[in-house]
Amino acid sequence: MGTYLVRRFALMLLTLFGISVLIFVMLRMVPGNIADILFDAAGMIDVSEKAKLEHELGLDKPIVVQYVEWIGGLARGDLGYSYVSEKPALDEIAPRIPITAKLAGLALAFSIVFGVPLGVLSAVKQNSTLDYILRVVSLSGLSMPAFWLGLLILMVFVSSFGSIPIYTDPPKGFWNTLWLYSVPAAAVGFRSSALVMRLTRSSMLEVLRQDYIRTARAKGAAEWMVNYRHALRNALLPVVTVIGIEAAFLMGGLIVTETVFNIPGVARFLVEAIRWRDYPIVQNLVMFIAAVAVTVNFLIDLLYAVLDPRIRYSS
Amino acid sequence: MTAKLTALAAAMLAAASVAGARAAEPKHGGILHIYHRETPPSLSIHEEATFSVNVPAMGIFNNLVIYDQHVPQNSLQTIRPELATSWAWSKDNLSLTFKLRHGVTWHDGKPFSAKDVKCTFDLLQDKASDKFRKNPRKDWYANVADVTINGEDEVTFHLRRPQPSLLAMLASGYTPIYPCHVSPAQMRTHPIGTGPFKFVEMKQNESIKLVRNENYWKKGLPYLDGIEYTIIRNRATAVLAFVAGKVDVTFPTEMTKALIADIKKQDPTAICEIKPINVNTNLIVNRDSPPFNDPQLRRAMALALDRKAFIDIILQGEGDIGGTLLPPPEGVWGMPPDILKTVSGYGDVNKDREEARAIMKKLGYGPDKPLKIKVSTRNLATYRDPAVVLIDQLKQIYIDGELEPVESSAWFAKVARKDYTVGLNLTGNGIDDPDQAFYENYACTSERNYTHYCNKDLEKLFDAQSAETDLAKRKKLVWEIDKKLQEDVARPILFHARTGTCWKPYVKNLTIMSNSAYNGYRFEDIWLDK
Numbered sequence: 097m098g099t100y101l102v103r104r105f106a107l108m109l110l111t112l113f114g115i116s117v118l119i120f121v122m123l124r125m126v127p128g129n130i131a132d133i134l135f136d137a138a139g140m141i142d143v144s145e146k147a148k149l150e151h152e153l154g155l156d157k158p159i160v161v162q163y164v165e166w167i168g169g170l171a172r173g174d175l176g177y178s179y180v181s182e183k184p185a186l187d188e189i190a191p192r193i194p195i196t197a198k199l200a201g202l203a204l205a206f207s208i209v210f211g212v213p214l215g216v217l218s219a220v221k222q223n224s225t226l227d228y229i230l231r232v233v234s235l236s237g238l239s240m241p242a243f244w245l246g247l248l249i250l251m252v253f254v255s256s257f258g259s260i261p262i263y264t265d266p267p268k269g270f271w272n273t274l275w276l277y278s279v280p281a282a283a284v285g286f287r288s289s290a291l292v293m294r295l296t297r298s299s300m301l302e303v304l305r306q307d308y309i310r311t312a313r314a315k316g317a318a319e320w321m322v323n324y325r326h327a328l329r330n331a332l333l334p335v336v337t338v339i340g341i342e343a344a345f346l347m348g349g350l351i352v353t354e355t356v357f358n359i360p361g362v363a364r365f366l367v368e369a370i371r372w373r374d375y376p377i378v379q380n381l382v383m384f385i386a387a388v389a390v391t392v393n394f395l396i397d398l399l400y401a402v403l404d405p406r407i408r409y410s411s
Numbered sequence: 412m413t414a415k416l417t418a419l420a421a422a423m424l425a426a427a428s429v430a431g432a433r434a435a436e437p438k439h440g441g442i443l444h445i446y447h448r449e450t451p452p453s454l455s456i457h458e459e460a461t462f463s464v465n466v467p468a469m470g471i472f473n474n475l476v477i478y479d480q481h482v483p484q485n486s487l488q489t490i491r492p493e494l495a496t497s498w499a500w501s502k503d504n505l506s507l508t509f510k511l512r513h514g515v516t517w518h519d520g521k522p523f524s525a526k527d528v529k530c531t532f533d534l535l536q537d538k539a540s541d542k543f544r545k546n547p548r549k550d551w552y553a554n555v556a557d558v559t560i561n562g563e564d565e566v567t568f569h570l571r572r573p574q575p576s577l578l579a580m581l582a583s584g585y586t587p588i589y590p591c592h593v594s595p596a597q598m599r600t601h602p603i604g605t606g607p608f609k610f611v612e613m614k615q616n617e618s619i620k621l622v623r624n625e626n627y628w629k630k631g632l633p634y635l636d637g638i639e640y641t642i643i644r645n646r647a648t649a650v651l652a653f654v655a656g657k658v659d660v661t662f663p664t665e666m667t668k669a670l671i672a673d674i675k676k677q678d679p680t681a682i683c684e685i686k687p688i689n690v691n692t693n694l695i696v697n698r699d700s701p702p703f704n705d706p707q708l709r710r711a712m713a714l715a716l717d718r719k720a721f722i723d724i725i726l727q728g729e730g731d732i733g734g735t736l737l738p739p740p741e742g743v744w745g746m747p748p749d750i751l752k753t754v755s756g757y758g759d760v761n762k763d764r765e766e767a768r769a770i771m772k773k774l775g776y777g778p779d780k781p782l783k784i785k786v787s788t789r790n791l792a793t794y795r796d797p798a799v800v801l802i803d804q805l806k807q808i809y810i811d812g813e814l815e816p817v818e819s820s821a822w823f824a825k826v827a828r829k830d831y832t833v834g835l836n837l838t839g840n841g842i843d844d845p846d847q848a849f850y851e852n853y854a855c856t857s858e859r860n861y862t863h864y865c866n867k868d869l870e871k872l873f874d875a876q877s878a879e880t881d882l883a884k885r886k887k888l889v890w891e892i893d894k895k896l897q898e899d900v901a902r903p904i905l906f907h908a909r910t911g912t913c914w915k916p917y918v919k920n921l922t923i924m925s926n927s928a929y930n931g932y933r934f935e936d937i938w939l940d941k
Contacts, residue, residue, distance in 0.1 A: 140823060254651050
């Protein structure tokens, strides 16, 4: 087990190194840099002023030097300065992480709380009216674009209650925070829960047809025990994988929801930073999201071992 | 009985009018909430060239002089003193002296003096040791030879030749006075001004907060305790936020006719105004690239334009046909209709297109042999949509265009290196003034002269109108120049857009300017009737 952990950790570091090279090179392949964008708003390019700005920001250095400087800084905990706000990149990135984490966490909770039990129910009541209703609901959850659903929710709020649940100021207190995040979380979670529900259903149906389930029933085990203790635990492996992927995705993939509900989170900030070619922000933010993704994957691998003894024994 | 009733009615009316007068008296307090369409690059007005900066930052500063904030049409006649108490031209019109206000302090408590005015213009003219990161309006002051100070409270601008428009430039929202003791870098992140509001914070993607300047030199102002700009990138969300009362004012000039109709349906009390913004959409042709080096071909292209169709399709009728300068009645300097209709290409569209087709046939093109071109433009809806209409109109004269959307940040670099043949561009004017429009867009050496149109004789006329102090004579010269620019196909103007702003009825004293989108945001006497 110890060797396995060390190997997986080494692989994590290698993946992060690969991502750092990839993002650094790709970002510089995108046309234009911050100087172009800043002059673009003025409708002109002053070549000497642009060159001066590029020199000031170190953009005229060879790409390898720029990369080494960035990685060196990252290792020392110095993320550089945002080209746009001219503030430390860490000060710009850090306050946004809890905002997205809260939203992603609530959305994930929404998807698990609704997706798993309803998926089990749908499988256990296969081909019943309830199953059909749940399948239609889950399919609509997967088909509805998040921005459309988000705007629809906002419109309903405005026309029915005359208020709008969007982020304009940091929420004060627990209930205010919960209220502000729960509406967008429900909009995102609806799609995630639909995915989790469909996957739980199909996984459960497969497991429910296994011999050991029939054996459990033949031994006279209660139906709930068969479903939840014998079947669900084994059906959860692919569901856990998807939940893990969703968790990693939600840290950086909430751009539409953050835009529609005006939440100043990581994803919206990242898109803005890309628009400005704010390299220090983009590079460090992508590295953070990548670190979250690989860490979540790592944790899922560990969870596999907890959920499935065969994995634990074989390792 | 009738007399008694009449007396009662009169008394009631009088009481109502007194109540009305009371309601109209400004109230202190409250935070004005405005949504902002984007995070501005910084709040240093001198370094930026978008009204995304002027809107939130104008309240932080003062100018020497300012356009009257409650007269929608900016002109030389509506310029009022601000940090200057008065101004006077020398007899030869080569120097302009301002007497400065006493007792004004910067937001950090330091006193304002004539030195600050000199420092500001030294920065703008690249004469200071400190430098701006960008200096987009350096050319505005090309005619200023020097700025000198006479003691603490007088400053003189020395000009190379007379230029009455200097006052117009000084009155723009783009010309605040900066403090000597604060570096340009700090002005970008934490601006210090003398204006009615102090900067509190700007959080990217979140908000910009300003708070009342308790020591503002205009006693009793501002009325508001502060202004908060909430950055809402999604316009649909922003409109809903306005309808729900989360914001009191929409981002200025950001509403289309359709959006205003939607707002009025959901909130009939909302006040909305649609006005010109002095931004024109224009056709740019690379006159050095064959076959477009042929003036006949360029003329045919200009004759193919149906400007009304652009306005109807793109702006649902909310636009104006004109030349380089914004047309009247809102525009001060634009060609009047009787002159405009004499300009080639502004007459009968069908007749003009007949002529254009004849030119094209003479050049060897026809329905079976169309001229294939790429129409380049920025990959933004405000550019792309008219470019599509343009392509359709050019088809009428055997020009087969293909849209080439260019990544926004690469657009001006591409145009500057002349890597295009035909393009569509938008030109915004900070002030409604011929000096700004002509020198910036048509002078032979200007960086914003995208088509590299160069007419030395016309440049002499630019100088002549610029130096002319007689308003009527100057207007005639301006119209003559504008007509020539259109007939030379220097940069055919397709249309001048009108856009809207909405606010809640309790927001008082808000005036939207009608010939510029850059100059009307001091907000010192706005108050909330809540």
